[in-house]
Amino acid sequence: GESVGLHLPTLSVQEGDNSIINCAYSNSASDYFIWYKQESGKGPQFIIDIRSNMDKRQGQRVTVLLNKTVKHLSLQIAATQPGDSAVYFCAEETDNQGGKLIFGQGTELSVKP
Amino acid sequence: GAVVSQHPSWVICKSGTSVKIECRSLDFQATTMFWYRQFPKQSLMLMATSNEGSKATYEQGVEKDKFLINHASLTLSTLTVTSAHPEDSSFYICSADTGGFTEAFFGQGTRLTVV
Numbered sequence: 001g002e003s004v005g006l007h008l009p010t011l012s013v014q015e016g017d018n019s020i021i022n023c024a025y026s027n028s029a030s031d032y033f034i035w036y037k038q039e040s041g042k043g044p045q046f047i048i049d050i051r052s053n054m055d056k057r058q059g060q061r062v063t064v065l066l067n068k069t070v071k072h073l074s075l076q077i078a079a080t081q082p083g084d085s086a087v088y089f090c091a092e093e094t095d096n097q098g099g100k101l102i103f104g105q106g107t108e109l110s111v112k113p
Numbered sequence: 114g115a116v117v118s119q120h121p122s123w124v125i126c127k128s129g130t131s132v133k134i135e136c137r138s139l140d141f142q143a144t145t146m147f148w149y150r151q152f153p154k155q156s157l158m159l160m161a162t163s164n165e166g167s168k169a170t171y172e173q174g175v176e177k178d179k180f181l182i183n184h185a186s187l188t189l190s191t192l193t194v195t196s197a198h199p200e201d202s203s204f205y206i207c208s209a210d211t212g213g214f215t216e217a218f219f220g221q222g223t224r225l226t227v228v
Binding site for chain 1: 117119145146147149155156157158159162204206208209210211216217218219220221222224
């Protein structure tokens with residue numbers, strides 16, 4: 001069935017380093033992807049999104065890359081800070097219905113000071 | 114961004130009782146809201162789509178008679194867990210389709226513990 005998955009369940013980085021979180025999706029028809037950050041006990045917080053007509057999109061300290069050929073998505077965080085420690089999820093919009101999402105398994109990012 | 118609020122943030126109930134969780138869009142109207150469930154160390158799983166003024170659409174494997182959804186206004190959807198059991202203990206999260214914005218906005222979640 002449809003699924004969005006991640007390669008790395010945990011990631012530990014040193015403060016100041018760059019972080020890369022990966023995600024694989026299975027539905028080649030999906031055209032909208034979102035990265036969310038979730039801190040313990042809280043709801044997901046929007047980070048950045050990208051549509052399938054783009055390969056790359058940049059925000060403040062974050063970049064999302066989309067490779068439709070291999071159905072792969074990545075989130076890059078520059079100069080990672082302790083406040084970036086959280087679980088990161090990629091999500092895929094399904095049925096072209098705004099807000100109806102399939103989430104990946106999540107990657108827990110731990111930033112060491 | 115748009116604000117979605119859930120209430121309560123956490124609730125403890127006895128097995129066999131029912132619990133209602135509210136999801137409100139505070140500064141916009143949402144004809145569609147979504148309910149997700151998240152078990153510890155796991156991802157969010159879509160349970161149902163809540164449609165204002167009509168019946169909710171449930172995902173495969175989600176019991177509609179157990180998880181009652183009501184979306185009576187453009188700013189409020191409720192999820193009632195009926196005859197709750199310990200296995201229903203989870204983190205329930207709602208989101209709202211803002212229409213104007215592309216991304217969905219999420220509530221802060223409700224931690225349900227059934228004892």
